[in-house]
Amino acid sequence: MTKIVVSRQIPKDYIRQLEQLGEVVMWEESYEPMPRKHFLQELKEATACFITLSERIDQEVFEAAPHLQVIANMAVGYDNIDLDLARQYGVTITNTPDVLTETTAELGLTLLLTVARRVVEAERYVQNGEWQSWGPYLLAGKDLHGSTVGIFGMGAIGKAFARRLQGFNTTVLYHNRSRHDEAEAELNEQYVDFDTLLTESDFVVCTAPLTDATRDQFDATAFSKMKNEAVFINIGRGAIVDEDALVKALKDGEIGGCGLDVLRQEPIDMNHPILELPQAVVLPHIGSASEQTRNDMIQLCVDNIRGVLNEGQAVTEVKA
Numbered sequence: 001m002t003k004i005v006v007s008r009q010i011p012k013d014y015i016r017q018l019e020q021l022g023e024v025v026m027w028e029e030s031y032e033p034m035p036r037k038h039f040l041q042e043l044k045e046a047t048a049c050f051i052t053l054s055e056r057i058d059q060e061v062f063e064a065a066p067h068l069q070v071i072a073n074m075a076v077g078y079d080n081i082d083l084d085l086a087r088q089y090g091v092t093i094t095n096t097p098d099v100l101t102e103t104t105a106e107l108g109l110t111l112l113l114t115v116a117r118r119v120v121e122a123e124r125y126v127q128n129g130e131w132q133s134w135g136p137y138l139l140a141g142k143d144l145h146g147s148t149v150g151i152f153g154m155g156a157i158g159k160a161f162a163r164r165l166q167g168f169n170t171t172v173l174y175h176n177r178s179r180h181d182e183a184e185a186e187l188n189e190q191y192v193d194f195d196t197l198l199t200e201s202d203f204v205v206c207t208a209p210l211t212d213a214t215r216d217q218f219d220a221t222a223f224s225k226m227k228n229e230a231v232f233i234n235i236g237r238g239a240i241v242d243e244d245a246l247v248k249a250l251k252d253g254e255i256g257g258c259g260l261d262v263l264r265q266e267p268i269d270m271n272h273p274i275l276e277l278p279q280a281v282v283l284p285h286i287g288s289a290s291e292q293t294r295n296d297m298i299q300l301c302v303d304n305i306r307g308v309l310n311e312g313q314a315v316t317e318v319k320a
């Protein structure tokens, strides 16, 4: 018997497709993850599993699921999954690349402009009834045009972000573990070392995945090298940033502002000191959250499960 566990509520259309493959057990909550104990219990007989970033896939999971063939992760990032163990246990891991690239880049640009032009502060100012008159420097922010933008991570999302900057008359620098000659030519961007990216950029945008190499990349030293007016944007992963160092850099005026769509701990603890800083904008990890893209991500997960169960071949397998 084929059993498919789905760890969040997803629309019926997709469940119907999965039901063509086997029995489907779906957690009926859209905004709350399946409790761990329940998840492990359901996995005992499972052949396939549809998860989100909220599920940590470790030894305990693989031990609990002796029949598991495939885990479809509804995200392009897969730092929630121990890939070495997956290989050891012979479980195929899939992700959702490409379908979310443009949407995530759009959110990155939205966040950058929101911080640069102090949009959240301005909106609160109106809502709080503080708008009494016009002032020459009232809520004056920073221009994107004419600035230097440094992109850390030049994968698909980094490139889509750089493409969007082309209409803004900016100088684009990037740093990545490898150079992309084609992107440099097409997007008129310049490869620089990490220190140069930090010291030269007015906006530093992290689009990188979390790996052993990128963990804590943005630490106190990195922030101290950035311009005092610089804005830091993170649409990659929270653990790439030392958040204590970021808060200190903002408080000490070492950098000018930040926009985070990803955090080390999600959801954020409401006592997190960054929430008290007006120059910081924090979003609840909505990079890929357009309706169309979320539909596309779910469909790709379904296609991946179908591919593995029917043909032994995923559409987008994560290769470690």
Ligand code: DGY
Binding pocket: 074, 075, 076, 077, 078, 100, 285, 286, 287, 288, 289
């Ligand atoms: C991803 O796909 O990794 C994103 O962070 C989820 O929105």
